[in-house]
Amino acid sequence: MKRVSLAVLGAFALIATVPFVGQIPGSAIAQNIKTQAQIQLRLEAEKQVVAQDPQGKQSQKWEPLKGQVLVRPGDVLRYTLSGENKSDRPVKNLTFNQPIPKGMVYVLKSANVTNNGKITYSIDGGRSFGENPTVKVTLADGKVETKPAPAIAYTHIRLQVPSVSAKTTVKATYQTQVR
Known part of the structure; x- marks a missing residue:
């Protein structure tokens, strides 16, 4: 069993491409310097809980995580990142980089974003991003193939x-899923 503080999970190490102007637990204010528009950021985490009723039917729900929480290998966590534009002007070209916390594995195809947002991924520590990362694999016969990254x-x-x-x-x- 692992006991982890949400702050330690690493997903709370939110990095936005606009500077932060103040800190509130669980949220922050990002400011676009050119327009002075403000974005209030909030990152929340929930743990998937699967239950079985007396008839054997399974159901799932999401429980909010707060403070110290107990997570076990195989547990699935869902992160929700919200950015609220508090100003009276639009904010253009907003980019957020979220690290996958240590001890966690990204659940493939689980990411969604509103407002016609684009999602890309890194497999090299955040140095480069792509929509469908690939890796080169050497086969038994010595040939090298490009495959989707695990x-x-x-x-x-x-x-x-x-x-x-x-x-x-x-x-x-x-x-993400706990390793």
Whole structure:
């Protein structure tokens, strides 16, 4: 069993391409210097709980994680990143880089973003990003093939949003599984 503080999970090491202006636990304010528009950021985590009723039917729900939590290998966590434009102007070209926390594996195809956002991934510690990362694999006969990167290779998720209108919120979610 692992006992982990949410802050230690690493996903809370939110990195945005705009500077932060103040810190509030669980959220932050990002400011676009050119327009002085403000984005309030919030990152929340939930743990998937699977239950079985007396008839054997399974159901799942998401429980919010707060403070010290107990996670076990195989547990699935869902992160929700919200960016609320508090200003009366649109914010253009907002980019968020989210590291996959140590001890976690990205759940393939689990990321979603609103506002026509684009999702890309890194398998090299955040140095480069692509929509479908690949790795080169040497086969038994010595030939090298390019294959989709396995989930364990993913190190970061990048969320790019072309525009966040005034007084609106952009949301993104993704899941990880405890190793």
